[in-house]
Amino acid sequence: MRSAALDEPAAVPVEAEDGRTALGGAALRLLSVAIVLGLWEVAGRGGVNPALPAFSETALAALAMLADGSLPAAFLVTLEPLVLGLAISTLLGVGLGIAMGLWRPAEWLGVPVLVILQAAPLAALVPLLTFAYGIGLTSKTLVVCIMALPVIVLNAYRAIRHTPQSLVEMGRVFLASPRIIVLRIVLPAASPVIFAGLRLGVAAGFIGAILAELLITPTGIGDLVTYHQSVADYPRMYAAIAAIVLASALTIGLLERVEIRLFRPERAGR
Amino acid sequence: MQVAGFRLPASSSLLLWLLLWELVGRAEVTILLPPITAIAARLVEIVPTPSFAEALAITGQAFFLGNAIAILVGVPVGVLMGRSRIADELLLPWVNLFVSAPLSALVPVLMLLFGIGQTTIVTTVFLFAVWIIVLDTRAGVRGIPPSLLEMARCYGAGPLQCFFKIHLLAALPEILTGIRMGVIRGVKGVVIGQLLVSVVGFGHLFEIYSSNFLMEHFWALLFVLFAFAVLVAEGLAWLERRVDYFAAARH
Amino acid sequence: MSAPSTATATRPTAPSTRPIVEVRGVSKVYGKVRALHAIDLEFEPGRLTSLLGPSGCGKTTLLKIIAGLIPPSEGEVRIQGRPVTGPGPERAFVFQDFALLPWATVLKNVAFGLELRGVPRAEREERARHWIAEVGLAGFEQSYPHQLSGGMRQRVGLARALAVDAQVLLMDEPFSAVDEQTRRKFQEDLLGLVAREKKTFLFVTHSIEEAVYLSDRIVLLSPRPGRVAGIVEPKIRRDGDPERIRRDPVYLDTVETIWRGLKGYVE
Numbered sequence A: 001m002r003s004a005a006l007d008e009p010a011a012v013p014v015e016a017e018d019g020r021t022a023l024g025g026a027a028l029r030l031l032s033v034a035i036v037l038g039l040w041e042v043a044g045r046g047g048v049n050p051a052l053p054a055f056s057e058t059a060l061a062a063l064a065m066l067a068d069g070s071l072p073a074a075f076l077v078t079l080e081p082l083v084l085g086l087a088i089s090t091l092l093g094v095g096l097g098i099a100m101g102l103w104r105p106a107e108w109l110g111v112p113v114l115v116i117l118q119a120a121p122l123a124a125l126v127p128l129l130t131f132a133y134g135i136g137l138t139s140k141t142l143v144v145c146i147m148a149l150p151v152i153v154l155n156a157y158r159a160i161r162h163t164p165q166s167l168v169e170m171g172r173v174f175l176a177s178p179r180i181i182v183l184r185i186v187l188p189a190a191s192p193v194i195f196a197g198l199r200l201g202v203a204a205g206f207i208g209a210i211l212a213e214l215l216i217t218p219t220g221i222g223d224l225v226t227y228h229q230s231v232a233d234y235p236r237m238y239a240a241i242a243a244i245v246l247a248s249a250l251t252i253g254l255l256e257r258v259e260i261r262l263f264r265p266e267r268a269g270r
Numbered sequence B: 001m002q003v004a005g006f007r008l009p010a011s012s013s014l015l016l017w018l019l020l021w022e023l024v025g026r027a028e029v030t031i032l033l034p035p036i037t038a039i040a041a042r043l044v045e046i047v048p049t050p051s052f053a054e055a056l057a058i059t060g061q062a063f064f065l066g067n068a069i070a071i072l073v074g075v076p077v078g079v080l081m082g083r084s085r086i087a088d089e090l091l092l093p094w095v096n097l098f099v100s101a102p103l104s105a106l107v108p109v110l111m112l113l114f115g116i117g118q119t120t121i122v123t124t125v126f127l128f129a130v131w132i133i134v135l136d137t138r139a140g141v142r143g144i145p146p147s148l149l150e151m152a153r154c155y156g157a158g159p160l161q162c163f164f165k166i167h168l169l170a171a172l173p174e175i176l177t178g179i180r181m182g183v184i185r186g187v188k189g190v191v192i193g194q195l196l197v198s199v200v201g202f203g204h205l206f207e208i209y210s211s212n213f214l215m216e217h218f219w220a221l222l223f224v225l226f227a228f229a230v231l232v233a234e235g236l237a238w239l240e241r242r243v244d245y246f247a248a249a250r251h
Numbered sequence C: 001m002s003a004p005s006t007a008t009a010t011r012p013t014a015p016s017t018r019p020i021v022e023v024r025g026v027s028k029v030y031g032k033v034r035a036l037h038a039i040d041l042e043f044e045p046g047r048l049t050s051l052l053g054p055s056g057c058g059k060t061t062l063l064k065i066i067a068g069l070i071p072p073s074e075g076e077v078r079i080q081g082r083p084v085t086g087p088g089p090e091r092a093f094v095f096q097d098f099a100l101l102p103w104a105t106v107l108k109n110v111a112f113g114l115e116l117r118g119v120p121r122a123e124r125e126e127r128a129r130h131w132i133a134e135v136g137l138a139g140f141e142q143s144y145p146h147q148l149s150g151g152m153r154q155r156v157g158l159a160r161a162l163a164v165d166a167q168v169l170l171m172d173e174p175f176s177a178v179d180e181q182t183r184r185k186f187q188e189d190l191l192g193l194v195a196r197e198k199k200t201f202l203f204v205t206h207s208i209e210e211a212v213y214l215s216d217r218i219v220l221l222s223p224r225p226g227r228v229a230g231i232v233e234p235k236i237r238r239d240g241d242p243e244r245i246r247r248d249p250v251y252l253d254t255v256e257t258i259w260r261g262l263k264g265y266v267e
Helices: A022-045 A055-067 A070-102 A104-119 A122-133 A137-161 A165-173 A178-215 A220-230 A234-263 B013-026 B036-046 B050-083 B083-097 B103-116 B118-142 B146-154 B161-168 B172-197 B201-211 B215-242 B242-250 C005-010 C059-067 C105-114 C123-136 C150-163 C180-198 C208-214 C249-263
Strands: C019-028 C033-043 C046-051 C074-079 C091-094 C168-172 C199-205 C218-224 C227-232
Touching: A022 A055, A022 B083, A055 A165, A055 A234, A070 A104, A070 A137, A070 A220, A070 A234, A104 B013, A104 B172, A104 B215, A104 C199, A122 A137, A122 A178, A122 B172, A122 B201, A122 B215, A137 A178, A165 A178, A178 A220, A178 A234, A178 B103, A178 B172, A220 A234, A220 B103, A234 B083, A234 B103, B013 B036, B013 C046, B036 B215, B050 B083, B050 B118, B050 B161, B050 B172, B050 B201, B083 B118, B103 B118, B103 B172, B118 B172, B146 B161, B146 C005, B161 B172, B172 B201, B172 B215, B201 B215, B215 B242, C019 C059, C033 C059, C033 C074, C033 C199, C033 C227, C033 C249, C046 C059, C046 C208, C059 C091, C059 C168, C059 C199, C091 C150, C105 C123, C105 C150, C123 C150, C150 C168, C150 C180, C199 C208, C208 C249, C218 C249, C227 C249
Parallel strands: C046 C199, C046 C218, C091 C168, C168 C199
Antiparallel strands: C019 C033, C019 C074, C218 C227
16 A cells, blocks of 8 residues: 555645634734723723723733732732642542543432532532631632532543543554553543633632632732722722733633643644 | 442432431531521521512522623624624634633622622623623534535525524524523622622622521522522523534534 | 354364354344344455445444454354454454544554554554555654544554554445545555455445455345345456456446345335
């Protein structure tokens, strides 16, 4: 079977969706950012609402907060329950999800509960957690966990259960043991969906961390927001909020990079 | 799962969990978990009260209004983004930013702009729900086989006819998925909004119950909320399965 | 019908003439649906046999039973006289949807079967490179499956099956997901491979032309429940130019005969 491949056009990576050029796309995205920030600036200066500072004021406030160290300091405080909660949710969540995907009794026990937990507004448990664990780090970490855990577990579980059947059969035909099939086929095949779950979990974790700081006791970013609101220093308040929104987006983007680097070498060049 | 050759129904494990809960509650392990039976009794007691009915009405209103606006805005924007490259490039970065943004941080801003009241809650629900609806609608529209649109154009359909007769219907499975996810997020939005505003609806009741350590009341209220969220989600999932064949060309 | 298993077990062994794959009274029932009914077949070494039939006749099920992926409801399969209880080293499988690992390079995909058998890295990569070149993919060792066309992906699947040097190659509609030109080239290449490699090929297809072109023997399966409806042995000379086979009167007549036979099963 030699030289046969020459007859076939070597399929190029299927990217370049409907012919859009990367350059034009970047220009449009830049334009989009400019439009939104411009509108914000105009609305802020035009006095649409006294509580809406212009973008430039907010940006200056952000720079000032970076310079005086209050913003980085607040981030460090907020990150503590967030990182702790997400670490627990990731380890526990992926572990549980994989167990439920591979082991029927775990599936039977776990799936109905988690489907409910994912649909339910678990934020309502925050007062309960505060009541039980006080206003410290434990409560805030637990808030992050209850927000992030269900979606991580369910994604890991679904990822495992949706392994392409023919890949598993291929493993069996080439005499892979069940352990090898799980390690070399099921887990890599599941990794994109598991990571999608982690990204959703991180997003939910950020929601939880901020909710905890606004609801339980003001610390970190939550403290910046409530304090500057109470003294009507709106540019600083907005800057703190914009900073946490950006931090969340950056974290999620970073996670995607890590996933591709670690598990998806075939997507690295795209 | 099967036990001794007998097939256990899919959600039967919930009974086991409830039983476990009851035992933990009876054993008085923690004040946090009163027995399920006590919670159920409390549920029957508080549901008919006027304060509950009032909270339910105001919560339901915010929830439905926020979601309705999110659907009315999200679906057309999603279709537009799926169809127009320029609109897509302009809007996608923001949609992607907000779909996973910590929206709880925005609630204080909303309170500043819209006051401490129902408008803030409705806006919170809208912000929680709308982005995922946009994204899923966009994905559905982009998944429509081009031949379907070419067919419509061949038979003389105009842009408006294309929107209603092709885009909306052919992308309906994805649109419904988006709406379902949006509604689930909307429930979370209404709760987070009310917790932070804390003077309206269930948020107010939560405040009262938790500050007075009324655990049974608290759980009864939670169960109402959870049941509502699950019912809405499952109802929409059922609807979604009914129209799944609309996407036949993509399977 | 199937010989009693005791008789099979006590029959004196004569390795030279003994069929390498024996299917004895195999049936398969899914719930209330009878997919296969009392299949008795033997496959001799060094030949290519096609399982031909319309969709729903259970030909893929039969192939997967022989592969040891699906247990039969009744009957048994023997490979070199030993009953099949699962997949084994003497069988390799080529999948309809290729079943390549998307995250692994062509080289790693082809070496996958060897890796699972514990072949050291240097040796398995050398053998993989050999088979990659043999199927015409030299230069694509470091490509990923998504960078290849459908036909090239199936060449990877074929190289992976050849690399483990199994006696029996089970091919499940391997060319159904590639375009017609590629398929023809593939078929020609496969003929060369059968002649060179002296392995036993079991080939599932729904294309009459493909079956007649490739096969020493064609097993016709009827649908619902799948049973053996007939066996055809096309007497086609395959030693010359592969292009000429499609113009050979025997080829054309055989296609015609099989179509007449199967027409009744098409709704």
